[in-house]
Amino acid sequence: MRLLFKVGLTVTVIFLLFSTVGLFIADWERPPMEQEQLGFRGTGIVQITNPRLKAETAGNVVLPEVVDAADAAGPRARQVYQNVQVLGDLSEGQFLRLMTAITEWVSPEQGCNYCHNPENLAEDVPTKIISRRMFQMTKAVNQNWTNHVGQTGVTCYTCHRGQPVPGEIWFRGSSGQPPMGGLVGYDGGQNKPGENVNLSSLPLDPFSEQLDSPEEVRVVGTTPLPVRQGPSIMKTEYTYALMMHMSQSLGVNCVYCHNSRAFAAWDQSSPTRQVAWHAIRMIRELNQSYINPLTPIFAKDKLGPLGDAPKTNCGTCHRGQAKPLGGAPMLRDYPELNATILTPVAGAGPTAPVEEPRRPVPDTPVGRLAPAAPPADTPPPAQEPGRPPSQTR
Numbered sequence: 001m002r003l004l005f006k007v008g009l010t011v012t013v014i015f016l017l018f019s020t021v022g023l024f025i026a027d028w029e030r031p032p033m034e035q036e037q038l039g040f041r042g043t044g045i046v047q048i049t050n051p052r053l054k055a056e057t058a059g060n061v062v063l064p065e066v067v068d069a070a071d072a073a074g075p076r077a078r079q080v081y082q083n084v085q086v087l088g089d090l091s092e093g094q095f096l097r098l099m100t101a102i103t104e105w106v107s108p109e110q111g112c113n114y115c116h117n118p119e120n121l122a123e124d125v126p127t128k129i130i131s132r133r134m135f136q137m138t139k140a141v142n143q144n145w146t147n148h149v150g151q152t153g154v155t156c157y158t159c160h161r162g163q164p165v166p167g168e169i170w171f172r173g174s175s176g177q178p179p180m181g182g183l184v185g186y187d188g189g190q191n192k193p194g195e196n197v198n199l200s201s202l203p204l205d206p207f208s209e210q211l212d213s214p215e216e217v218r219v220v221g222t223t224p225l226p227v228r229q230g231p232s233i234m235k236t237e238y239t240y241a242l243m244m245h246m247s248q249s250l251g252v253n254c255v256y257c258h259n260s261r262a263f264a265a266w267d268q269s270s271p272t273r274q275v276a277w278h279a280i281r282m283i284r285e286l287n288q289s290y291i292n293p294l295t296p297i298f299a300k301d302k303l304g305p306l307g308d309a310p311k312t313n314c315g316t317c318h319r320g321q322a323k324p325l326g327g328a329p330m331l332r333d334y335p336e337l338n339a340t341i342l343t344p345v346a347g348a349g350p351t352a353p354v355e356e357p358r359r360p361v362p363d364t365p366v367g368r369l370a371p372a373a374p375p376a377d378t379p380p381p382a383q384e385p386g387r388p389p390s391q392t393r
């Protein structure tokens with residue numbers, strides 16, 4: 001009897017010890033949590049947020065002061081300066097106002113000289129060539145992707161936040177795990193906690209294939225019984241990894257976009273899912289048409305381990321908030337970044353700013369109340385291109 005008591009006591013003490021230690025080392029969030037019902041009663045579509053984390057993220061947002069508006073009259077920048085290729089239609093005042101603003105947004109510490117040779121402002125140094133392309137990219141987002149960014153739009157600050165290199169970027173192979181074949185197999189960098197996927201046991205690089213190539217994201221079968229070989233389990237894990245990244249970047253749960261009883265069903269999803277659908281296509285365009293072609297221009301130490309350019313994902317703009325910068329409509333004060341004012345450019349140098357034709361995107365109206373018709377459903381490819389079928393796990 002005494003022995004039993006002793007054993008029982010020891011077990012209890014060990015248990016208490018471990019739970020106490022656990023309290024301090026585990027990454028847990030203390031209650032109370034905030035709950036917001038987003039869907040119909042009883043469907044469990046409830047957004048759960050930690051009010052303290054939310055306040056911290058919101059508190060980290062610093063909005064730069066708006067530079068006073070400039071006179072739109074007077075000679076055009078293209079007449080005043082020697083080498084103005086995209087901002088030529090602005091007045092001199094508007095042009096210099098924009099230069100002041102981008103210095104504040106991108107290189108406040110380094111100043112104008114981050115992009116300029118002070119001896120000759122007209123000279124095209126690499127950071128200036130990159131910025132010129134960034135102007136076109138920003139304009140493309142504000143003009144062509146209103147189905148994602150709405151009227152809120154983006155400025156350089158949405159991504160840069162006062163730093164030449166945005167806080168969240170990604171590279172190919174950033175999981176540190178190059179693809180391996182043969183007996184070693186390919187673990188996709190799994191089972192090593194990675195920040196990209198909120199420390200889950202999922203592939204660490206969900207981006208290369210889904211945000212830098214038109215790879216199908218959807219994996220759920222569309223027929224009651226399998227009619228042909230569907231996507232592999234590995235492919236499914238990449239989709240889930242991307243979903244973890246999306247939730248993490250926006251600071252939301254899965255039910256912010258999905259009805260968890262049927263993840264695939266568009267007619268049961270929240271309208272925010274369609275906003276996100278456009279984002280995936282938008283990011284592919286940003287990476288493929290604007291950033292990747294700049295690879296030879298970037299300084300060598302800015303490139304990734306596999307020699308690729310630093311790229312964008314949801315976190316680059318969102319940084320933990322469902323609307324970047326808490327939805328601050330910064331673009332309103334800088335209509336130059338939205339306007340058709342930006343002159344289309346005829347070929348200039350290696351990064352000749354070609355206006356890429358937009359990939360066709362179904363124009364789905366997005367309203368908070370009524371979920372609109374889902375984007376065209378393309379069946380998943382029978383087999384993943386580029387990966388041998390044996391590599392399914």
Ligand code: HEC
Nearest residue numbers: 081082083084085086087099100103112115121122131132
């Ligand atoms: C983040 C990069 C960046 C910063 C910082 C920057 N510029 Fe510029 N600047 C550019 C780009 C890009 C162009 C070319 C625009 C075009 O082609 O339409 C340019 C062009 C110019 C020109 C025209 C030169 C010519 O003769 O062709 C002037 C003048 C100028 N900038 C002044 C400034 C001043 C003053 C500052 C600091 C307050 C500044 N810039 C900061 C990127 C930058």
Ligand code: HEC
Nearest residue numbers: 102127130131134135138155156159164165302310311312
């Ligand atoms: C969608 C997000 C996004 C927007 C909007 C954006 N940028 Fe960038 N920018 C990036 C990324 C990603 C890089 C690559 C980071 C790196 O250089 O390591 C970059 C790089 C740069 C660099 C080169 C930094 C370096 O030293 O390598 C400059 C300069 C720059 N951007 C200027 C601008 C200007 C000016 C604007 C606004 C007209 C702008 N960016 C808008 C995402 C963005």
Ligand code: HEC
Nearest residue numbers: 217218219220243244246247253254257263264273276277
């Ligand atoms: C910000 C909105 C958003 C969030 C948050 C989100 N998803 Fe998704 N999800 C989407 C979109 C959009 C698609 C379709 C992507 C496409 O077709 O390119 C999708 C697709 C999926 C699919 C594939 C459906 C199919 O038809 O095959 C699954 C499974 C899924 N999500 C699960 C999740 C899980 C689990 C979470 C939480 C970890 C989550 N999602 C969080 C927007 C979201």
Ligand code: HEC
Nearest residue numbers: 148149150152153246272275276279280313314317322323
């Ligand atoms: C170029 C910057 C940028 C990138 C990159 C970006 N977003 Fe957004 N997103 C925005 C802006 C700006 C808004 C606010 C639009 C508005 O106010 O209507 C927004 C809004 C949203 C919303 C609607 C939020 C709400 O509560 O209405 C969702 C969902 C969303 N983004 C998902 C994503 C996902 C998922 C990704 C990555 C696949 C992504 N975004 C990448 C700029 C971006």
